[in-house]
Amino acid sequence: MQEATLDIQIKILPTSPGVYQYYDKDDTLLYVGKAKNLKKRVSSYFTKNHDNYKTKVLVKKIHTIKHIVVETETDALLLENNLIKKYLPRFNVMLKDDKTYPWICIKKERFSRIFLTRNLIKDGSEYYGPYTSVKTVHVLLDLIKELYQLRTCTYDLSQEKINNGKYKVCLEYHLGNCKGPCEGLQDEKEYLENLEAIRQIVKGNFKDSLNRFKNQMMIHAEKMEFEDAQRIKEKIQILENYQARSTVVNPKISNVDVFSIISDESYGYINFLQLSYGAIIRSHTTEVKKKLDESDKELLELAIIELRQRFNSTSKEIFVPFNVEVGEGLKITIPQLGDKKKIVDLSLRNAKYHRQERFKQIKIMDPDRHTKRLMAQMKKDLRLPEEPRHIECFDNSNIQGTNPVAACVVFKNGKPSKKEYRKFNIKTVEGANDFASMEEVVYRRYKRLTEEQQPLPQLVIVDGGKGQLSSGLKALDKLGLRGKITIIGIAKRLEEIYYPGDSIPLYLDKKSESLKIIQHLRNEAHRFGITFHRQKRSKAALDTELDLIPGIGEKTVIELLKTFRSVKRISEASKRELSEVIGDSRATKVYNYYLSKKE
Structure with a gap:
């Protein structure tokens, strides 16, 4: 019934610009939107396949569609914004701000006061702002106070009351911060000129005030009134310093x-x-x-x-x-x-x-919030059944078929857990066979975790394409773990991500945080595996040389390598040079060993 009703409501929508409103069966406003063409825009909600879960939920809840036709797109934009702020619909983005921002007020009164306020009163006063920082307002007001002498009292300075001598000058007058308009000591015209200059400064226009002060300074200088000229010069410096602190872009870029x-x-x-x-x-x-x-x-x-x-x-x-x-x-x-x-x-x-x-x-405030967001994003990006709080990544290392080894690195909550990293010597595979090696290490890793009743990862990554992924999957099948652990492969060339049984790879956005974590895992596994491989090659090189000499132990080998730095230099050393390091007896054995090899 709902679909038929909605279908009729959509068909009768106009093609004009306007605002549409979606209501649920309880007549609660769900969403407000704007459109150049109401009929076309609203129809799209019901004809498209939406990837976003929240949009699908919204569409299912829509029971009634209302609309308001307006003259222009601008009217639609303004109306949409006003309706969202007024009704706060559940599915709308809300640009709301509970802060009450400060304003600079030029009060509507004779000899206007200038002050900071957070309350806008519609009494004809001028308000500049709002400012996002109270500090900015105070800096501006301090600047104005240094440049211009304005009153701060709240007296009603009508001409009649001034003429009757109702008020007396206060301390501000004696300090030089006010010119005493309360006793008629300051001309109203001069005061209004100062106010106009202040308006320009608040708007960001310093040019008029600077020119005015420079003219005043020149007049004082010509009259030999050097103290007054110096006082005006100081005001120019204050204004120029403030202007320099503003981020000046280009004078031609204005408003x-x-x-x-x-x-x-x-x-x-x-x-x-x-x-x-x-x-x-x-x-x-x-x-x-x-x-x-x-x-x-x-x-x-x-x-x-x-x-x-x-x-x-x-x-x-x-x-x-x-x-x-x-x-x-x-x-x-x-x-x-x-x-x-x-x-x-x-x-x-x-x-x-x-x-x-x-x-x-x-x-x-919430140390785990970023991790939660990251894990939720990885679950979504990689189409996982649960958040990958525990991830393991495997990499094989063999150079020219020698000393094949593998590495497994472990990430918990998106970060390396180095104490859980594991190295593997390949035991059942002869030569350089990456596929068989991957099957062996994945099998050994999860057989052990299962036997020891250790928690299994939510995600396993193998470094390589479809071949390595198939090998890892075989190992999980042998252990009966298929379906209990998600396994994927990452190919290095284009960062393709492969899934079991799917020949088409997934490509994540290059800026995606999910891809960055996967790359970090892959790089860490590669680094850890290469380091282990180097250690094995170094040990194998030593085993074939020094460890084969009868009567020479590990400590002697270390002493020799510390001094001579390489096996080749040891083999070329004289008997006397060797004796100085390890004594005559052992030196003779090493020297004779390499001498017999030369013969």
């Missing part, structure tokens, strides 16, 4: 918003930079938890609308790393080189840095 995104399996991290007069006046990174299988493009589009609303941006141009659809009237620039590209890269670095910082915080 622009910059957005970038970096994401992983669960979260998106969106950075927002606001540029004014060539300087960055705001940087903010927000974290978004994915609800369905949202793409970076979808997350960024939603974030751009929300962040521009939240921070009252009026910029007509935005810089982004890829094309986005955020409505009409906004110029979209995707920089490819130069200063514009640098600023997008800077935004991306901020997003990456925020992600790293969040991981550090998570690690401190």
Whole structure:
């Protein structure tokens, strides 16, 4: 019944831009979305095979579809954002922020005060912000205080009350921080000029204030008022120092918003930079938890609308790393080189840095959270029945068929457990036969673990392609462990991952964390096996030479090698040189042995 009802609801949808809403059988709002073409977009939910589990769950729950038609895509974007914030649907990404950000307020009153506030009162006062850092607001207010003398009292400075002498100047006046407008000692026109200069500084425009101060300094200097000129010069230096601390990009890049995104399996991290007069006046990174299988493009589009609303941006141009659809009237620039590209890269670095910082915080607060995420991702990527908390990897080592050995490395929770690494001398295989050697070591390893009732790994990796995988599988079949342990092979050339009975390999994304762990396992097994192989070759070389000399023991061999560094030098040494190291008796035996070989 539900399918028929939904089919009718979809058929009658318009092809106009708008917003669609999905409700369940209890009339609870599940999801809000926007579309250029409502009918086409909504239909896609019911005609596609969705890979994402959460999307499948959403589609199964949909009972009713409602829609709102709007004039333009921009209207659809804004309406979608407002509905999500208002109703907080279960399946929607939510760019919510419980923080109350600080603002700089220029109060609507005669001789306006300037102060920090978190409450926006609609009384005609001017508000600049919001700022993502209280420290930034305090730095700006301190700068303004050093440059301009403004009142801080809360008196009603109407002309009538000033004329009647209602107020007296306070300590701030005597300290030189205020010019005493309460007693009519400061002209209102001058005060308003200062306010206009302050507005420009808050917006990031330092040029007007600098020019004004420089003109004042020159006037004082021409009048021989050197103390006043020096005082103005100090203000110029304060303003220039503050300007230098701002990240100046390019004076030509003005009134622009910059957005970038970096994401992983669960979260998106969106950075927002606001540029004014060539300087960055705001940087903010927000974290978004994915609800369905949202793409970076979808997350960024939603974030751009929300962040521009939240921070009252009026910029007509935005810089982004890829094309986005955020409505009409906004110029979209995707920089490819130069200063514009640098600023997008800077935004991306901020997003990456925020992600790293969040991981550090998570690690401190919940040390196992990263591991849980990693294990869940490996389970998904490798199509495993359970999380691979215990993984073992095998590698064969033989060079030109000599001294065949194998290595097994063990990872627990994605990290090496070196005390559990194992070396194997190949016992039943003659010569260099990788397939038979792999079968032997896998059989020996899990026969022993089974006999000793030790826990078995959830995942076994063999270094090699289909041949080595088949050999490992034979060993598991002999032990009756097929199905109890997942076994895969990794081929080195293109990092193909092979599964038993499947001729088509799996290719993981080169940046995938799952692939990086598999590569780490393979490289560690290779390193461990090669080290063991070298040790065997070295010992075999010694056995054929020094250990064959009658009456020469291990300690004598070590002493000789410490001094002469190689078997060849020992064989070429004179009897006297050997005697100085191991004494006459043993030196004679070694010398005579090599002398007889020369004859």
